[in-house]
Amino acid sequence: MSEVKLDDLVSLTKRRGFIFPGSSVYGGLSGTWDYGPLGVKLKDNFINLWKYFFVDSREDIYMVDAAIIMNKKVWQASGHVDTFNDPLVECKKCHSRFRADKIDLSHCLVCGEKNSFTEPKNFNLMFSTSIGPIGDGVGEVTIDRAELEKILANNKDSKISLKTDNENLVYLRPETAQGIFVNFKNVVDSFYPNIPFGIAQHGKAFRNEISPRDFIFRSREFEQLEIEYFINPEQWQEKFEMWINLIHQWFNLIGLPAGMITDKEIDGADRAHYSKRTVDFEFDFPIGKEELMGLAYRTDFDLRNIEMFSKKSMEYKPKDGSASFVPHVIEPSFGVERFILAILSSAYKQDEINGEKRVYLDLPFKLSPIKAIFGPLVRNKSEIVDLSKKIFKEIKSEITDILWDDSNNIGKRYRRADEIGTPFCITVDFQSLEDNMVTVRDRNTTIQTRVALDKLSDYLKKQF
Numbered sequence: 001m002s003e004v005k006l007d008d009l010v011s012l013t014k015r016r017g018f019i020f021p022g023s024s025v026y027g028g029l030s031g032t033w034d035y036g037p038l039g040v041k042l043k044d045n046f047i048n049l050w051k052y053f054f055v056d057s058r059e060d061i062y063m064v065d066a067a068i069i070m071n072k073k074v075w076q077a078s079g080h081v082d083t084f085n086d087p088l089v090e091c092k093k094c095h096s097r098f099r100a101d102k103i104d105l106s107h108c109l110v111c112g113e114k115n116s117f118t119e120p121k122n123f124n125l126m127f128s129t130s131i132g133p134i135g136d137g138v139g140e141v142t143i144d145r146a147e148l149e150k151i152l153a154n155n156k157d158s159k160i161s162l163k164t165d166n167e168n169l170v171y172l173r174p175e176t177a178q179g180i181f182v183n184f185k186n187v188v189d190s191f192y193p194n195i196p197f198g199i200a201q202h203g204k205a206f207r208n209e210i211s212p213r214d215f216i217f218r219s220r221e222f223e224q225l226e227i228e229y230f231i232n233p234e235q236w237q238e239k240f241e242m243w244i245n246l247i248h249q250w251f252n253l254i255g256l257p258a259g260m261i262t263d264k265e266i267d268g269a270d271r272a273h274y275s276k277r278t279v280d281f282e283f284d285f286p287i288g289k290e291e292l293m294g295l296a297y298r299t300d301f302d303l304r305n306i307e308m309f310s311k312k313s314m315e316y317k318p319k320d321g322s323a324s325f326v327p328h329v330i331e332p333s334f335g336v337e338r339f340i341l342a343i344l345s346s347a348y349k350q351d352e353i354n355g356e357k358r359v360y361l362d363l364p365f366k367l368s369p370i371k372a373i374f375g376p377l378v379r380n381k382s383e384i385v386d387l388s389k390k391i392f393k394e395i396k397s398e399i400t401d402i403l404w405d406d407s408n409n410i411g412k413r414y415r416r417a418d419e420i421g422t423p424f425c426i427t428v429d430f431q432s433l434e435d436n437m438v439t440v441r442d443r444n445t446t447i448q449t450r451v452a453l454d455k456l457s458d459y460l461k462k463q464f
């Protein structure tokens with residue numbers, strides 16, 4: 001179990017400019033989060049490393065970037081319109097709504113009323129909106145369909161009609177995966193990769209979660225990094241194992257301790273409608289052991305459904321001249337927010353330096369938002385300040401994520417740098433004027449090393 005409490009992470013990330021509650025100036029918007037300067041850096045570093053590891057360093061995976069607003073047939077064909085539901089219950093007394101499988105149904109969490117819930121009903125998690133100039137342009141009114149049917153049954157003169165196929169209806173994508181499937185044929189026809197090959201996508205996904213909770217763990221707007229790895233079905237077991245392996249290499253690369261990860265085989269009844277085998281990778285979050293990401297064998301479910309709905313063939317013709325076939329798919333699906341939470345919770349450390357408590361983030365160098373804090377020991381000696389500015393300019397032109405800090409209290413400077421996970425603090429002091437060396441202090445060990453100015457850039461670059 002993680003050493004840190006969720007509240008400590010929420011507080012640190014807000015105080016130091018990583019993550020803020022969404023729309024906070026207006027009292028917030030449940031299930032949404034905004035990234036501040038350091039959060040953007042951390043997230044970008046994570047995503048760029050992911051792209052390097054899973055796409056750019058390989059020869060079989062290519063990226064697409066599909067539109068977020070897609071034809072609604074995409075979500076009919078994928079099964080999301082019919083089955084992307086969570087069970088919803090409502091307290092008959094105070095009308096608060098909850099996800100039935102996540103709460104104790106013996107009493108209402110809001111008003112305390114005992115055994116007061118309605119029967120669970122399916123609540124579709126997709127956000128819907130309209131495309132094109134319809135209505136007055138200020139949005140839609142959402143009404144419970146069953147309620148509206150009741151009202152209309154009692155009001156025969158009403159001009160309101162219930163449409164089942166509204167041509168302006170669109171959904172915000174609940175997964176990035178479908179943007180890949182609908183472009184499968186485009187990529188094959190324009191690029192003709194050898195099978196097996198993968199198509200990856202990074203981007204936003206939206207789910208109208210009944211109960212968003214636990215900081216960024218369950219949000220209504222989040223980011224996914226997904227790969228659809230297209231294979232010959234005969235190879236699915238071998239390729240599934242290959243992906244389990246690669247995913248563990250990834251955990252290792254980003255510094256998630258192996259002891260905090262559990263591979264969980266998902267039983268048939270609990271698997272998504274499209275999956276023949278699913279492994280969830282669980283992480284020991286501060287809220288307990290929960291799903292970090294998933295790996296699913298989606299068979300040819302999606303491409304077959306696209307064939308059915310679009311009447312277009314999704315067959316792949318192998319270059320060796322063998323018979324064409326509709327590829328099957330292995331899908332690793334990474335949730336960016338859950339990874340950021342896992343990275344922050346495993347990096348959060350507390351210790352004592354000279355009898356003083358400190359908090360530091362033991363982030364891997366590649367992920368740290370700021371690689372080094374740089375500044376003169378004192379602000380009132382112009383030779384030291386001038387030399388510092390000169391070196392800072394040179395280093396910053398090579399390693400951009402370096403921050404100038406010349407606050408006078410070096411102890412506080414170190415604490416602030418530690419708390420945002422900065423691996424190094426570089427100080428120019430009186431001695432630097434004599435020996436052309438600077439002091440480089442290591443975040444984790446707090447050991448200080450003298451490094452020659454002409455070796456400084458290599459010293460830092462060595463960490464990349």
Ligand code: GAP
Nearest residue numbers: 175177217218219222292293294333334335338
């Ligand atoms: N394409 C398959 C798919 O979307 P999923 O298990 O529903 O599968 C994949 O989602 C990953 O997306 C999850 O393992 C998790 O990391 C992330 N995720 C899903 N819902 C989320 C939410 N409400 N907030 C944050 N991350 C979420």
